[in-house]
Amino acid sequence: MKKYGVLFLLNLLVLFSINRYYQYSEDVPQPLAYRFTFICPQTWDDVAAGMEEADRDLGTDTKYVGFKNSNEGKQAEAIRSAVYAKSDGIITVGNNNSKVIGAAVEEAEEAGIPVILMDSDLEGREKSGYIGMDHKEAGKLAGEDMIAVTGGNAHIGMIVSDTDDSAQRLRMEGFLSAINPHKNMIVEETFESRSDRIRIRKLVSGMLQDNKRINAIFCADQTAADMLGDILQEEGYSKNNMKVVCFGMSREIYKYLQDGTYTFSVMNDTVEMGYQAVKTLKDCINGKSGEKRIVYTEIENADKDFDFESWKAEWENRERSCMMS
Numbered sequence: 463m464k465k466y467g468v469l470f471l472l473n474l475l476v477l478f479s480i481n482r483y484y485q486y487s488e489d490v491p492q493p494l495a496y497r498f499t500f501i502c503p504q505t506w507d508d509v510a511a512g513m514e515e516a517d518r519d520l521g522t523d524t525k526y527v528g529f530k531n532s533n534e535g536k537q538a539e540a541i542r543s544a545v546y547a548k549s550d551g552i553i554t555v556g557n558n559n560s561k562v563i564g565a566a567v568e569e570a571e572e573a574g575i576p577v578i579l580m581d582s583d584l585e586g587r588e589k590s591g592y593i594g595m596d597h598k599e600a601g602k603l604a605g606e607d608m609i610a611v612t613g614g615n616a617h618i619g620m621i622v623s624d625t626d627d628s629a630q631r632l633r634m635e636g637f638l639s640a641i642n643p644h645k646n647m648i649v650e651e652t653f654e655s656r657s658d659r660i661r662i663r664k665l666v667s668g669m670l671q672d673n674k675r676i677n678a679i680f681c682a683d684q685t686a687a688d689m690l691g692d693i694l695q696e697e698g699y700s701k702n703n704m705k706v707v708c709f710g711m712s713r714e715i716y717k718y719l720q721d722g723t724y725t726f727s728v729m730n731d732t733v734e735m736g737y738q739a740v741k742t743l744k745d746c747i748n749g750k751s752g753e754k755r756i757v758y759t760e761i762e763n764a765d766k767d768f769d770f771e772s773w774k775a776e777w778e779n780r781e782r783s784c785m786m787s
Contacts (some may be wrong), residue, residue, distance in 0.1 A: 555579065621653050
């Protein structure tokens with residue numbers, strides 16, 4: 463009899479535990495594994511590392527779709543493909559000059575799929591959020607850097623990817639707001655690189671040959687910054703007769719900072735940008751407060767003392783730890 467009594471008590475205990483488990487499961491919402499699509503017209507390993515870390519922490523699953531060169535048609539097509547595949551959310555880079563990308567983003571939103579824009583916004587378009595640097599403040603910082611390195615006396619050539627792009631335009635506005643009070647800080651010309659390497663080489667070489675007054679360059683386009691130093695050296699310029707302030711960070715930019723070809727580079731925390739994009743997208747789906755839908759990431763001012771290897775190792779380690787999880 464004792465044996466049956468023990469078995470009866472054990473069965474009661476199991477039933478009670480199961481009942482409590484289901485009650486708890488109903489009371490406490492369980493995390494959902496959301497499937498996100500990151501569509502980017504360039505290779506951003508550091509951004510992807512931040513997204514992978516967010517996936518590990520938040521239980522999301524973000525797939526990467528990228529292209530070697532900027533192609534708004536392919537980008538819009540990839541956005542629509544993500545909609546057809548019923549992705550839970552989309553992260554992509556805005557381009558204020560692109561009607562096709564803007565239309566694709568709005569189609570996704572109308573289909574109930576939230577879109578987070580990263581690094582560059584789409585002004586006047588429906589979207590669920592923006593993650594990236596405050597471009598106007600970053601441009602202002604670049605202007606202050608230019609004043610410091612030229613002593614407030616310079617003839618400047620500005621290089622941007624596209625004057626219609628909201629991020630590039632805000633960088634220019636910030637830069638000009640800093641230098642305009644200084645009457646000897648003169649912008650000679652503004653060039654649109656379109657982030658095209660062949661076009662960049664032709665534009666810069668032509669600028670330097672046609673306007674000998676230019677003795678400083680503000681480069682707001684990282685693609686141009688990645689190769690501008692080599693062009694300057696080929697044309698016979700050095701840190702003594704050409705001052706450069708640029709945007710972004712890469713091994714090429716770091717090399718130019720080290721040898722003095724560039725003086726400053728204004729850079730974004732791109733790993734954190736990737737992390738925050740995934741987090742904000744999940745928050746949008748879960749109905750978190752709208753005030754969190756715009757997130758400005760940290761701006762850093764890099765010079766010759768910037769520790770590139772530590773910076774690179776940090777996001778590589780974060781990427782590696784995500785892969786091992």
